[in-house]
Amino acid sequence: MDGSAPASPIPAGHPPVKPPxxxxxxxxxxxxxxxxxxxxxxxxxxxxxxxxxxxxxxxxxxxxxxxxxxxxxxxxxxxxxxxxxxxxxxxxxxxxxxxxxxxxxxxxxxxxxxxxxxxxxxxxxxxxxxxxxxxxxxxxxxxxxxxxxxxxxxxxxxxxxxxxxxxxxxxxxxxxxxxxxxxxxFEHPLYIEALAGSVERAYAALDHRPDVLVASYHGMPKRYLTDGDPYHCQCQKTSRLLRERLGWEKGTIDTTFQSVFGPEEWLKPYTVEHVAGLAKQGKKRIAVMAPAFSADCIETLEEIQGEIQEAFLHAGGEVFTYIPCLNDDPxxxxxxxxxxxxxxxxxxxx
The missing domain is CATH 3.40.50.1400 (Rossmann fold)
Known part of the structure; x- marks a missing residue:
């Protein structure tokens, strides 16, 4: 006997009680x-x-x-x-x-x-x-x-x-x-490890190493940052931690922001403008990933591989590689x- 009181029986007519x-x-x-x-x-x-x-x-x-x-x-x-x-x-x-x-x-x-x-x-x-x-x-x-x-x-x-x-x-x-x-x-070691693994697998499958890896995050009005939203700083830290985990030098990963909407200024640089600028600077091969998205969606499958890729190629870029979101990767x-x-x-x- 453990001394605890026995459970009271449920009275007739009482709604069923499910195990918690x-x-x-x-x-x-x-x-x-x-x-x-x-x-x-x-x-x-x-x-x-x-x-x-x-x-x-x-x-x-x-x-x-x-x-x-x-x-x-x-x-x-x-x-x-x-x-x-x-x-x-x-x-x-x-x-x-x-x-x-x-x-x-x-x-x-x-x-x-x-x-x-x-x-x-x-x-x-x-x-x-x-x-x-x-x-x-x-x-x-x-x-x-x-x-x-x-x-x-x-x-x-x-x-x-x-x-x-x-x-x-x-x-x-x-x-x-x-x-x-x-x-x-955004800074969890296993999340950073999963991002790094996706980059390493993608690069291993390419014939030529991209000149730059662009980490494109969903944008937001710049005003939100000044109002106290931590998003911008957290995105920058993810890019830094990813670069450090990969063992790459500074300047090998660019942090940009996409999906601008409306007339006011959003977080910069804008991805669509940045990739075009890279092509004009002679960066003919780039890779783009979207670390802020846990799953591929309209912003990655259509915007990145549509509008953003077109901007890069139209500006003189030659090879555009999209690294998929982490999705259900183990x-x-x-x-x-x-x-x-x-x-x-x-x-x-x-």
């Missing part, structure tokens, strides 16, 4: 349901109405968004998505890759913790929604949830808004689970699992 679990909820940016006009309009409306993304006053921004931008942009964005769409599964590559990442992480955590941990994913914009997945985890018996925005670097427009949506979902729950949000992991999964395990500390035994 810990949820691990991965979150990525989002995806439209299709590349048709209305699917794109719904997705873009949700995305571009987010004050974390576009922080202009609603009275100024919404009339422009609703009457001009959402009238035209769904056509151009839909055409770009059509170029990369996974027609076999009728979904965007980001969704396909996120599913694969989730399955690999779930398998690794199941091997370590059995049924005590439930792994799933959600999207900040589009489907599956954050609220629907929080609800599913609560219904499955999760009394604790680790929420993991899949962004190596913190930005209000990425990790911040993903966390906002998670907290909104928790507000709808009668019985709120205990919650943890995973911080950025080294990446190992890094993500390690980050999750660190954030499970105290909640579950190793």
């Amino acid at each position: 679990k810990i949820g691990v909820l991965l979150a990525n940016l989002g995806t439209p349901d299709g590349y048709d006009y209305w699917s794109m309009r719904r997705y873009l409306n949700e995305f571009l109405s987010d004050k974390r993304v576009i922080d202009y006053p609603s009275w100024k921004w919404q009339p422009l968004l609703q009457t001009i931008i959402l009238t035209k942009r769904p056509f151009s964005s839909g055409a770009n998505y059509k170029l990369i769409w996974n027609e076999e599964l009728n979904e965007s590559p980001l969704l396909t890759i996120t599913k694969a990442q989730t399955a690999a992480i779930a398998a690794a955590l199941s091997e370590r913790h059995g049924a005590a941990v439930m792994v799933d994913f959600c999207m900040r914009y589009g489907n599956p929604s954050t609220a629907s997945k929080v609800r599913a985890m609560v219904e499955a018996g999760c009394t604790k949830i680790v929420f993991f925005p899949l962004y190596p670097h913190y930005a209000g427009a990425t990790s911040g808004t993903a966390n906002d949506q998670f907290f909104r979902a928790l507000m709808e729950e009668k019985r709120q689970p205990a919650a943890r949000t995973v911080p950025e992991y 080294a990446h999964v190992t890094a993500l699992v390690a980050v999750i395990e660190e954030n499970l500390a105290g909640w579950i035994g190793r």
Whole structure:
């Protein structure tokens, strides 16, 4: 006898009580349901109405968004998505890759913790929604949830808004689970190791070594940096740590920023201008990678391999190599699992 009181029997008519679990909820940016006009309009409306993304006053921004931008942009964005769409599964590559990442992480955590941990994913914009997945985890018996925005670097427009949506979902729950949000992991040794491995494999497969490696990060208005967003500094540090891990000299990795939107100044140098400048300087062979993206998406599969590659070749460049995102590469999964395990500390035994 251990002296503990026996568990009280559940009275008749009491709702069923499920064994408690810990949820691990991965979150990525989002995806439209299709590349048709209305699917794109719904997705873009949700995305571009987010004050974390576009922080202009609603009275100024919404009339422009609703009457001009959402009238035209769904056509151009839909055409770009059509170029990369996974027609076999009728979904965007980001969704396909996120599913694969989730399955690999779930398998690794199941091997370590059995049924005590439930792994799933959600999207900040589009489907599956954050609220629907929080609800599913609560219904499955999760009394604790680790929420993991899949962004190596913190930005209000990425990790911040993903966390906002998670907290909104928790507000709808009668019985709120205990919650943890995973911080950025831009300098985690296993993340840097996974990046370095992807570069080494890509370079080993080439006949000629690129003159420069361009690390292209998603951009943001420069004003956000001066307002206190740490994103720019974290991107610079990732590039430095990657260069040091590779054992390369200074000047061999350039840090740039892509996906500029709107009239104000964004973080510089702009990738599309920088690669053209490299070609004009006689750098005829370059490689480009996107360390801020955990999965290949429209910004990498269409923008980098479309607009940015074209700018380089048009300016006189000869060989453009794109190094894919880490996606569900085993080294990446190992890094993500390690980050999750660190954030499970105290909640579950190793």
